[in-house]
Amino acid sequence: MEDQIILLGTKGGPAVRQDGAMPTASLLQMDGQNIVIDCGIGLTRSIVDAGVKLLDIDVIFITHLHSDHLLELGPLIYTIWTTGLTRKIPIYGPIGIQEYWDGFMQSMDYDHSIRIADDGRDPLHDMVEVHVFGEGAIAEIEGIRVSSLRVDHPPITECYALRFDGAKASAVFSADTCYFPPLAEFSKGADVLVHEAMLEAGIQSILDRTPGASSLEQHLRASHTMAPDAGKIARDAEVGLLALHHLIPADDPAFNDSHWHEAVQQFWSGELLVGKDGMKIPLSRS
Numbered sequence: 600m601e602d603q604i605i606l607l608g609t610k611g612g613p614a615v616r617q618d619g620a621m622p623t624a625s626l627l628q629m630d631g632q633n634i635v636i637d638c639g640i641g642l643t644r645s646i647v648d649a650g651v652k653l654l655d656i657d658v659i660f661i662t663h664l665h666s667d668h669l670l671e672l673g674p675l676i677y678t679i680w681t682t683g684l685t686r687k688i689p690i691y692g693p694i695g696i697q698e699y700w701d702g703f704m705q706s707m708d709y710d711h712s713i714r715i716a717d718d719g720r721d722p723l724h725d726m727v728e729v730h731v732f733g734e735g736a737i738a739e740i741e742g743i744r745v746s747s748l749r750v751d752h753p754p755i756t757e758c759y760a761l762r763f764d765g766a767k768a769s770a771v772f773s774a775d776t777c778y779f780p781p782l783a784e785f786s787k788g789a790d791v792l793v794h795e796a797m798l799e800a801g802i803q804s805i806l807d808r809t810p811g812a813s814s815l816e817q818h819l820r821a822s823h824t825m826a827p828d829a830g831k832i833a834r835d836a837e838v839g840l841l842a843l844h845h846l847i848p849a850d851d852p853a854f855n856d857s858h859w860h861e862a863v864q865q866f867w868s869g870e871l872l873v874g875k876d877g878m879k880i881p882l883s884r885s
């Protein structure tokens with residue numbers, strides 16, 4: 600298996616629209632491991648559509664507990680279980696992840712009991728290991744060093760960028776954050792930086808299409824990164840490639856790749872990819 604990232608869902612925010620991208624989820628294939636980063640709704644389907652077997656998922660990381668990154672975590676693991684899970688699957692997430700998982704399992708108690716009695720399955724409780732992480736070196740997955748950096752995503756304080764250093768390559772996921780210069784040092788020399796991004800010109804149309812969210816503009820501006828600033832992080836980190844995801848807007852026909860390129864190019868002249876659901880990004884930059 601070649602080291603690569605598969606972008607499963609590339610839109611920012613929880614809304615799902617006709618023909619639009621799906622909320623945030625990514626799959627990192629590194630040193631033979633299948634690592635899921637964030638679980639926006641739709642990712643179970645997207646993993647299968649990408650040609651990856653659900654039973655081959657090794658570990659799951661959640662950057663923060665916003666629903667556009669979390670909503671399908673339980674359903675994904677539950678579907679892996681009903682597909683034939685027979686080994687442990689670790690989940691890494693910030694404070695609150697254990698409560699999410701316990702609540703999800705409680706909600707499935709009826710079906711879970713039936714499947715144990717009727718199908719002869721081992722309880723899913725025994726197969727999932729929940730690890731709560733903060734900032735620092737948080738895990739080693741078959742030799743892959745995983746570290747985290749607390750980023751700036753108010754009002755959520757437990758939101759972490761993730762860095763994966765494998766035998767042959769390294770990748771960083773920004774999580775959701777406003778422009779956060781320490782992310783450049785954290786991402787230093789990575790082969791690929793997957794960074795969230797927002798287009799200034801697209802904000803108004805999002806507000807027009809999102810009724811009932813009176814402080815949405817304030818949240819967007821305080822908690823997310825304008826595309827040129829994502830370029831600045833990539834430049835200062837000297838990464839091999841910048842891939843934009845968690846796009847705001849992601850499904851507005853008024854904006855296409857050229858708008859994103861134009862916004863980023865004043866600070867970043869290296870390789871740039873504008874994320875699309877299903878996009879595969881090789882990690883070897885030779």
Ligand SMILES: [Zn+2]
Pocket residue numbers: 611612623665667668775845
């Ligand atoms: Zn988000």
Ligand SMILES: [Zn+2]
Pocket residue numbers: 663665752775
């Ligand atoms: Zn968020």
